[in-house]
Amino acid sequence: MPERRSPLLVVGAVAIAALALLAVFAPLLAPYDPDEQLDPAAAQLRPPGTRLAAVHLVEGRWLLADRVHRDGDALVIERLGQAQRLPLPSVANRRGDGVADQRLFLLGSDRFGRDVLSRVIHGARISLTVAALALALALALGIVVGGVAGAGGAVVDAVLMRGVDALLCFPALLLALAAAAFLQPSTGVVVLLLGSTGWMTLARLVRSEVRALRQREFVVAARSIGAHPAAILVRHLLPNALTPVVADAALRIGDLILAEAALSFLGMGVQAPVPSWGNMIADGRDVLSSAWWASAFPGLAIVVTVVAFNLLGDGLRDRLDPHRARAARSAPAAPTG
Secondary structure (H helix, E strand, C coil), rough: CCCCHHHHHHHHHHHHHHHHHHHHHHHHHHCCCCCCCCCCCHHHCCCCCCCEEEEECCCCCCEEECCEEECCCEEEECCCCCCEEEHHHHHCCECCCEEEEEEEECCECCCCEHHHHHHHHHHHHHHHHHHHHHHHHHHHHHHHHHHHHHHHHHHHHHHHHHHHHHHHHCHHHHHHHHCCCCCCCCCCHHHHHHHHHCHHHHHHHHHHHHHHCCCHHHHHHHHHHHCHHHHHHHHHHHHHHCCHHHHHHHHHHHHHHHHHHHHCCCCCCCCCCCCHHHHHHHHHHHHCCCCHHHHHHHHHHHHHHHHHHHHHHHHHHHHHCHHHHHHHHCCCCCCCC
């Protein structure tokens, strides 16, 4: 009987695939440039669904107006609560009784007049990239340290694990904040900080798996034919020890996204004007009561992304953990009648 796919795994995988496509094709999917400020005075803190006429002057400036109509040889625009007459020859994009261009702020605008939807889409690229690179660094460190500790002798194991235990005494975010205080904040620094402070539990997981595999038949056979310990570790132990690490990595990337958002919110992560969900929430915190959308939508993006990765991680754990799978198959079926 074929094994049924976990609904958690399917939902999480589909959601993450959609987020990945959103990040990869952000320049094509975002309606506007995330840093575009055509007319900040008229566009700032516009609620979701606002549509404004974009008046392009011959001199090169743009003016955003609530309403535009033609009056004789002039174009009358209403912006900032006032009516303004513009001679028709001064408007480069005039058409009929209005202008050819508009700006639709589907998710509203921020305090600089930038489109929130465009910045959320581009923020997905930044947040997912930072989390993926930090996870790759954490995996590399955790696999190396955990593998060496698990396959090495008692002295090597004791030294490495006591060092890991010492680092685990401090919360990872606290370590990242302490290190960030001495470094110039940037996207690369955030990757380095999150990756170098998030590998310790991975190391413990890899170590426990390697130690459990050391007495398996295929490892004993490799040792009996004189294989080098390093070759046994790389060819036999680590490949078979990484199954639970895969599920743990999917769960961990959600934590990394939260950590990146926290650092950016505090001004120690991705720096403006680069759009990150964390610094977008920070930009909107001062106007939260009057312009909730500036912080709510990037916050919602974080929630959806973290939940998606948690669903994927839970689904992978259920599918890859043989003990869970065996328990599920041996569980008695519910009575039907």
